[in-house]
Amino acid sequence: MALFLVERTTALPPAEAWRRLTTWERHTATVPLTRIEVLTPPPSGVGTAFVARTGIGGVGFADPMRVEEWQPPGPDGYARCRLVKTGRVVLGWAEIEVRPLPDTAGSRVRWREDLRVRGLPDALFSRPTALTARPLFARALTTLLADPA
Template identity: 60%
Template sequence: MTPFVIVRPSRLPVGEAWLRLTDWERHAAHVPLTRITVTTPPPSGAGTRFVARTGVGPAGFDDVMDVVRWEPPSEGGGPGRCRLEKRGSVVTGWAEIEVRPDGAGSRVVWREDLRVRGLPRIGEALVARCGRLLFGRVVRRLLEEPPITG
């Protein structure tokens, strides 16, 4: 197990950053060969389940995730926090997303413990490094996207 942390400042207010980071299906636009399907009815919250399908055609795997903690930011711009548990047959672990005020904008802290079943311990550092690069890019791009409408 090799957890990693991503910290990103943003000019966005806490509420807008939270909306972008917890719109699960939008993540797929920034993860190669992946599509995301939310399998529970809206709105998002504790109990939401979604599946990230990575692959080409029948060759691929499902990364099943459950939201187990859901604390949206307060109206006054207080922090928001959520925790995802990864329950797939290939990818396991957890991710925690925190969005908190930082000056006129916000600061995102993404903590993750990403594990691949069957991978020897020696490969854990490489998985953490790849995860940090991939999810760092996802966070950056989600925060840079045009505003969410309607």
């Protein structure tokens, strides 16, 4: 299990941070060589399915995901969703949490993920996978929160 955590604070209010993070197509612009295709009609919620296709030319892989838990921001500003990876190559889950920052209009965002590749032994590959994935997801999170809507 390649478990990693990325956290960011932003001046964005929780509802806007949530919207930017869960508009799945926006992730295409943040992950190199990857295109996101949402497979279910809007709005997002439990059961929403999408696939991240990563590759160049004819070489690549698909990372299909499904929203398993969906809690958009309520009156307290807290929001959370859990994605499950349902593919043949990439396995695991991701959790996104948005919390209001005390005494500001801003938010704290947590992206926690367990990322595994089928067929690769966890004992050998979990650490290198996490060390590679964490900076990639940190960049994506920073970009999603910073880019104009």
